[in-house]
Amino acid sequence: MNLTEFLHMGGYGFYVWTSYGISLLVLLVNIIVPARQKTKLLADIARKARRARSTS
Amino acid sequence: MFNNFFHKLASPKHFYRIAGNLIPWLAGACLLLVLAGLYYGLLVAPADYQQGDSYRIMFIHVPAAWMSLFIYVVMAVAGAIGLIWRMKLAEVMLISSAPIGASFTFLALVTGSIWGKPMWGTWWVWDARLTSELILLFLYLGVIALHSAIDDRRIAARAVAILALVGVINVPIIHYSVEWWNTLHQGPTVTKFDKPSIHLSMLIPLLLMAVAFKLYYAFVVLMRARCEVLERERNAGWVRELAEEK
Numbered sequence: 069m070n071l072t073e074f075l076h077m078g079g080y081g082f083y084v085w086t087s088y089g090i091s092l093l094v095l096l097v098n099i100i101v102p103a104r105q106k107t108k109l110l111a112d113i114a115r116k117a118r119r120a121r122s123t124s
Numbered sequence: 125m126f127n128n129f130f131h132k133l134a135s136p137k138h139f140y141r142i143a144g145n146l147i148p149w150l151a152g153a154c155l156l157l158v159l160a161g162l163y164y165g166l167l168v169a170p171a172d173y174q175q176g177d178s179y180r181i182m183f184i185h186v187p188a189a190w191m192s193l194f195i196y197v198v199m200a201v202a203g204a205i206g207l208i209w210r211m212k213l214a215e216v217m218l219i220s221s222a223p224i225g226a227s228f229t230f231l232a233l234v235t236g237s238i239w240g241k242p243m244w245g246t247w248w249v250w251d252a253r254l255t256s257e258l259i260l261l262f263l264y265l266g267v268i269a270l271h272s273a274i275d276d277r278r279i280a281a282r283a284v285a286i287l288a289l290v291g292v293i294n295v296p297i298i299h300y301s302v303e304w305w306n307t308l309h310q311g312p313t314v315t316k317f318d319k320p321s322i323h324l325s326m327l328i329p330l331l332l333m334a335v336a337f338k339l340y341y342a343f344v345v346l347m348r349a350r351c352e353v354l355e356r357e358r359n360a361g362w363v364r365e366l367a368e369e370k
Binding site for chain 1: 180367
């Protein structure tokens with residue numbers, strides 16, 4: 069089987085690859101969102117802790 | 125020893141650490157199984173004698189649909205535990221599961237629609253299976269919206285627990301919808317009592333992807349749960365120390 073044939077998927081290439089593409093996108097976004105949220109949260113907590121110390 | 129382990133697990137600080145240790149292993153195992161599943165599903169398994177290569181959408185459609193139901197049941201169980209024993213970790217797991225469950229429900233609907241177009245000749249029909257799965261998506265979105273609408277996290281957790289418990293009635297409706305009502309959607313081929321009516325070469329990638337999706341849920345829900353714990357415990361000493369180490 070060559071690559072063109074593989075991508076063609078017996079005429080259903082558009083449907084198969086759209087399904088797999090959307091799934092990959094959604095699954096990746098679900099990993100990136102909490103990873104970035106954690107970094108932001110920790111930075112935010114550290115900043116507030118420093119500010120609380122400097123004012124007291 | 126086990127008692128001690130669970131006691132520790134219930135404390136936010138230890139949960140945060142143990143979850144952090146588990147995530148890379150679960151993610152690594154998930155990646156391996158996805159790659160194996162894609163290899164067997166896209167390259168090894170033969171084309172279907174009726175549906176040609178379009179049936180390969182099944183390898184994500186079916187596991188995504190299974191996960192959409194599984195995660196909702198997890199949410200309902202976590203909701204019950206949270207309501208009865210006031211266990212904070214159960215509340216955290218419930219709300220952390222909702223976006224992942226919504227994502228899998230969305231994927232089940234979208235990949236089903238894309239598969240339906242060439243096979244049924246339509247993107248969508250208002251039949252029992254598709255409609256009840258769409259209601260499941262709205263239940264997930266309802267849980268997320270309700271939680272973000274209530275400022276007090278404990279009250280929000282109780283409210284979404286009740287919603288999750290009431291909505292769980294939809295799960296058996298979805299599962300049996302293809303048997304109770306006439307539909308374009310095909311009946312179950314794997315989860316029935318006699319022999320599965322699916323060839324081994326197609327069953328193997330399907331099961332690989334199903335286990336991979338379970339592992340995916342496991343590590344992503346832990347990632348979300350860690351953020352939720354940080355948010356809830358942001359005034360605790362260990363969280364401040366952790367934040368300032370970075």
